[in-house]
Amino acid sequence: MTVTDTTESVAGDRPPPEPMGDRPQLTGPAVADEFARLFDQHAAPMHRYLARRVGAEQAHDLVSETFLTAFRQRDTYDPATAAAKAWLYGIATNLARRYVRQEVRGLRATVRAGRREPDDLAAHDGRVAERVDAQTLARRIAPAIADLSEGDRDVLLLTSWAGLSTVEVADALGIPVGTVRSRLHRVRRQLRILTTPEEGYDHD
């Protein structure tokens, strides 16, 4: 017997690009099918994005609520003005705000965890004396991310963790794209100071 996978319906790590697929018409009798497709395309990465922000359990609730909210509000979605991804992440990010305290606590906990471990890894291995590992750098930026305004944090993490473009972030949050770019530039500049090594090598 031959095993056959129809490639058109098999998704890998990255969903196949669909020129019109990300701006679907969410009306008509096939709307549930369209939402099923959107769920398959976005639910898992959205969960991970939310889990990194507010924890895995809350993320499950938020994914569920996001899609139910989207379905209820489908009449407000205009494919001419925004991609479905931006619309969905906008809903998810908005819903996640109720967990902002939890998110900040989580970021602060990351910092505390860092303080219990030595930053200097050179003691273990001379070859890494000049290196700074990613976890150490992550702990350095965590308090600064906790201190950001909600709007700045949304812009940063929608870009970095959800992989949205600046235009998509603008659509998701309902703010001008110029604002997104300037926020992102400012926030990244602030954070980059924390990840720039004191000495030893040039930064970009």
Place this chain on the structure above:
Amino acid sequence: MTDLRSSDDLDRALSALHADAETDSARIQQTRAAFLDAVGQTPVKKRGSRRRWVIAAAAALALVAGGSLYTTTLAGGSAEAKVELDDAAQRIAATPDPVVAPGKYRYLVWHVWNTNYTETPGGGLRVLEETVIEVWVPANIRGTWYRRDTDTGRHQWIKGSNEEARKAGISFGRSTTTSSARCGAFDGGGPCAKNGSWQDPSLDWIAGLPKDPKALFEQLKKDGTIQGNDRGETELLVKAQDALRTGMLPADVRATLYRALGNLENLKISDKAANLDGQIGIAYSSDDGSSREEIVIDPKTGAYIGSREVATSGRNRGHVLSYSSFTTSIAPAPWKTPR
């Protein structure tokens, strides 16, 4: 540890921050099913037949179609089995389960060879007969499933002949029965049931399984230790096999289960090239002293491709006692096979 000098430190730091957050695919599937239920995609159809949607362990003789009824190989010890299982788990993790597009169906096929015994004045006839079971699972798992059972008429004599069968009034025609049931509850149970088991895993049951291989093994041990069953560790492999053969375990759960099976003290590789309906895989086995149970895994993909039971004592020692192969793919519609 990551060397951060080679690219943007900030992006690397952001990538590492809370990177251990995990997405449980079984939970996502539960959310998906509940969501699609809520938005009304699920059609409600008639109650299905009385058949179970899982294949009951065939307490019957079977043969390897196009292969051998006789197997003697014992290719490896448990350390090697553990390494190979871990490798299979990694391959599964690297190959996400296919996503079934709305309107399409997961297409599951089992080829099972069962024995039929007929008493005759001459001492009885024993023959192996093939049944093909096909199941179409909708994109929304809570929707209507379709099932077709086909007795193909293919058979092979263990004791007897076509002539003796004709005299005894036995024929080997082709016959088909079809059924349908919401959420695979062909005979109750199924993925939407509140309770589940290794034999009949429900979505809730799967979601509740431990995520850690060692903890999953402990659960398997707890569930597989049955009073009055003296198969010992072999029964644990049977339990795992029961769940794998349903085709319902998501990739991450299968990967954890493979790693859990690595804890079996007497697990061995019994055949590095087991041939199940033309699919070649590694057979992992546990022997209870009278027969060995095998699960067969494709080493290239980590996919579970079937099971065998081989006699290890008595007159039939070395003979394949039961056999089934399993494949899964995507079909365009119920009753249609993949193009």
